[in-house]
Amino acid sequence: MPHKQTEGMYRVGIDFNPGGNPHVDQIKATAAAMIDYVIEHGNDARCTAIACTEIESAAMWAVKSVTKPDREEPRENEVR
Numbered sequence: 001m002p003h004k005q006t007e008g009m010y011r012v013g014i015d016f017n018p019g020g021n022p023h024v025d026q027i028k029a030t031a032a033a034m035i036d037y038v039i040e041h042g043n044d045a046r047c048t049a050i051a052c053t054e055i056e057s058a059a060m061w062a063v064k065s066v067t068k069p070d071r072e073e074p075r076e077n078e079v080r
Helices: 005-012 022-041 045-067
Strands: none
Touching: 005 022, 005 045, 022 045
16 A cells, blocks of 8 residues: 655655665755645745755756766866
């Protein structure tokens, strides 16, 4: 039986990790917890919605960061 998802779990797609990367699981769990916390404790609906969207976006970028393969050769002036 599927577990009941919180809003944060739903928004970050907590169960979607086809590569089984443990870093992805950690990022998504942390982001889901942050979203749920903001929803529970937020006082202003607009600020709460923006915060949740930004956390969701940050989680997507963080997942990309830990799953994107390295370049074959670094570009000139590339930050590492």
